[in-house]
Amino acid sequence: MSDNVGYTVFVPLKDMTAAQLAAAIRWDERGLVPAIVQDAATKQVLMMAYMNEESLRLTFEKGETVFWSRSRGELWHKGATSGNTQRVVAFSVDCDGDTVLLEVEPNGPACHTGETSCFYRRTGAGEPAAGAAGNRFAIIEALERTIAQREVERPEGAYTTYLFEKGVDKILKKVGEEAAEVIIAAKNRSAEELRYETSDLLFHLLVLLQEQKLPLDEVLGELARRHQPK
Known part of the structure; x- marks a missing residue:
C-alpha cells in the first residue's frame, strides 16, 4: 500500500x-x-x-x-x-x-459495438431537455459530445464533417461570418434574429474549440478565475 x-x-x-x-x-x-x-x-x-x-x-x-x-x-x-x-x-x-x-x-469509438462510449445505454428518456432544472446547459454538453463524435467518425453528408474536412481556415471564416451576423441582428433590435445568429455562433465556436483541442471546461475555468472577487 x-x-x-x-x-x-x-x-x-x-x-x-x-x-x-x-x-x-x-x-x-x-x-x-x-x-x-x-x-x-x-x-x-x-x-x-x-x-x-x-x-x-x-x-x-x-x-x-x-x-x-x-x-x-x-x-x-x-x-x-x-x-x-x-x-x-x-x-x-x-x-x-x-x-x-x-x-x-x-482515435475512434471506445466501445466494441461502435458506440463512442461503452456507457451508451441510458435509463429514462435520454439526454435531459434543454433548460431542465439544475442542468440548463445540457444542450451545450450534448452538442459538445456530438461535435467530438463527428470529428472522429466523419459521417458522410454531415455539416460538421464538412467543416472538419475543410479545416481550420473554413471554421474560422464561419466564426467570423456568424459573429458579424450577431452584430447585425443586435443592430436590427430583432430578438428572434439575434437568438438564431447567436446559436449559429456558439455552434461554430464549439467546432473551433474541438478542432483546436481546447476543452470548453478550460474556457469556463478562465471565466471562473476572472470572476473571483478581488
Whole structure:
C-alpha cells in the first residue's frame, strides 16, 4: 500500500514516471486497479477497465492505453487491432488511491459495438431537455459530445464533417461570418434574429474549440478565475 494515499495525484503524462505513479496507487490483492477512461476534450466517460503495474508501464512507454484483461489473463493494447487507440494526456489517482482516471484523445469509438462510449445505454428518456432544472446547459454538453463524435467518425453528408474536412481556415471564416451576423441582428433590435445568429455562433465556436483541442471546461475555468472577487 502506498504511503501517498489520501490526496489526489493529477499530472500530465510527460511530468511523471510510471514508478512514481505506481507508488501512489493502492493495488488490490490481485495487483490490479480500476481505470476510468475519459475523453480529455469533452469529459465524456468512455470506458472502464483494469490495469496492473506492467500495463501502467507500457501505457507510459507507448503513450496509449494498455490494460489487463481479467477474463483472458493477458495485457491488451486498446485499439491494437481495431485502430481505435487512445492517446493518454493525463493521469489522476483518486483520494483513496484505489482508482485511476486516464484522460485521453480517442482515435475512434471506445466501445466494441461502435458506440463512442461503452456507457451508451441510458435509463429514462435520454439526454435531459434543454433548460431542465439544475442542468440548463445540457444542450451545450450534448452538442459538445456530438461535435467530438463527428470529428472522429466523419459521417458522410454531415455539416460538421464538412467543416472538419475543410479545416481550420473554413471554421474560422464561419466564426467570423456568424459573429458579424450577431452584430447585425443586435443592430436590427430583432430578438428572434439575434437568438438564431447567436446559436449559429456558439455552434461554430464549439467546432473551433474541438478542432483546436481546447476543452470548453478550460474556457469556463478562465471565466471562473476572472470572476473571483478581488
